[in-house]
């Protein structure tokens with residue numbers, strides 16, 4: 533089978549395609565409790581780019597297929613209750629490292645495959661786990677923290693757009709932050725009511741006013757670095773910033789985070805992390821499947837979807853992943869097998 537394998541590259545400025553290679557690999561055979569998924573479509577997320585640079589929560593495995601997320605049809609079962617029931621079904625899959633999804637076939641534990649209604653097209657199924665479950669989990673956490681308004685930075689990202697779309701029916705106000713005017717217009721077009729431009733000279737003043745007016749005590753921060761402190765400084769006392777990404781690039785900033793100590797001590801503020809891998813474990817199989825049904829209904833009802841910027845055959849991966857890395861707001865790059 534064809535696979536897009538991870539290749540070590542010491543140059544920090546190398547494009548993502550220079551960290552990948554199309555190779556032939558042996559097609560795996562499923563054992564008990566496992567299935568073989570013929571991958572139809574796979575997506576490229578920021579986590580894939582971090583992984584290929586050795587900057588992710590799991591270390592890269594050079595020579596193994598890369599890719600954390602995709603979708604396909606279960607073509608073989610290795611036996612067992614779950615595995616047998618999945619044969620012929622379209623499933624969304626998320627790998628946790630090791631052999632990834634950017635390959636013609638993926639060997640997966642049946643319990644990690646999420647059956648997807650065939651009405652959901654492959655490219656949407658391929659983006660079904662990482663971002664929709666993250667947006668859902670973040671909003672759930674905001675509600676648990678008692679905030680009916682949230683601040684979201686890098687809000688033109690797919691997670692940001694999903695938060696905006698999912699918050700509306702839950703009557704949660706969203707203050708979205710973007711860094712370009714075209715991103716602001718794109719978010720207004722999907723119904724965002726409060727969108728701030730971080731490049732405005734009085735941005736911090738605007739953020740402070742909006743956070744206090746809406747009583748936004750929770751922020752979803754995927755930029756980190758100086759952004760976390762900026763958020764906490766603008767928010768009311770007793771606020772929480774949930775850091776779930778590190779898009780801010782600063783090679784001199786070893787830990788990637790800065791926080792205002794005084795706010796933590798005197799204003800009752802807190803910072804916490806979110807990683808979907810932990811949230812999935814916390815939910816457990818049945819609650820995960822229930823959430824999947826809820827998200828698929830949102831998709832069928834037209835409430836949520838993922839923007840797609842390109843669909844490319846696997847052989848054309850260099851243009852697909854490099855173009856995505858340069859303009860992530862335009863939507864996901866889908867690799868097809």
Ligand SMILES: NC(=O)c1ccc[n+]([C@@H]2O[C@H](COP(=O)([O-])OP(=O)(O)OC[C@H]3O[C@@H](n4cnc5c(N)ncnc54)[C@H](OP(=O)(O)O)[C@@H]3O)[C@@H](O)[C@H]2O)c1
Pocket residue numbers: 577578579662663666686687688689690691692711712754755776777778779780781806807808809858859860861862863864
């Ligand atoms: N912790 C978790 O479990 C988890 C799960 C899912 C996603 N995430 C994280 O969530 C974030 C968004 O993911 P996604 O797939 O939704 O992203 P995406 O759709 O690929 O879009 C990325 C967005 O980030 C913006 N961006 C990049 N670098 C930035 C910076 N330094 N400052 C401000 N904006 C910046 C891009 O804007 P431009 O177009 O202007 O570059 C783009 O709008 C990523 O950090 C990802 O790692 C975390």
